[in-house]
């Protein structure tokens with residue numbers, strides 16, 4: 795699959811230019827998994843982090859994505875503030891993987 799996509803983000807802009815990103819590629823489900831999309835080769839493409847987030851917003855709506863990010867942040871904070879644990883600073887700034 796990575797070979798099929800040329801180890802490059804498969805996002806194509808409106809002007810027909812393909813995203814040149816080759817680093818930090820993620821799997822993007824064309825048919826969203828949460829909506830019953832199959833985890834098959836043909837349903838998965840490579841996307842850079844930015845475009846995977848962009849696609850997620852398109853699939854789920856910006857509100858859902860913003861809420862998911864806020865929820866993830868909150869649960870991380872709750873865990874970090876749990877008694878007996880020392881909050882690690884990177885927990886607050888770590889990028890939220892969207893799955």
Ligand SMILES: [Zn+2]
Nearest residue numbers: 803813842845
């Ligand atoms: Zn991209």
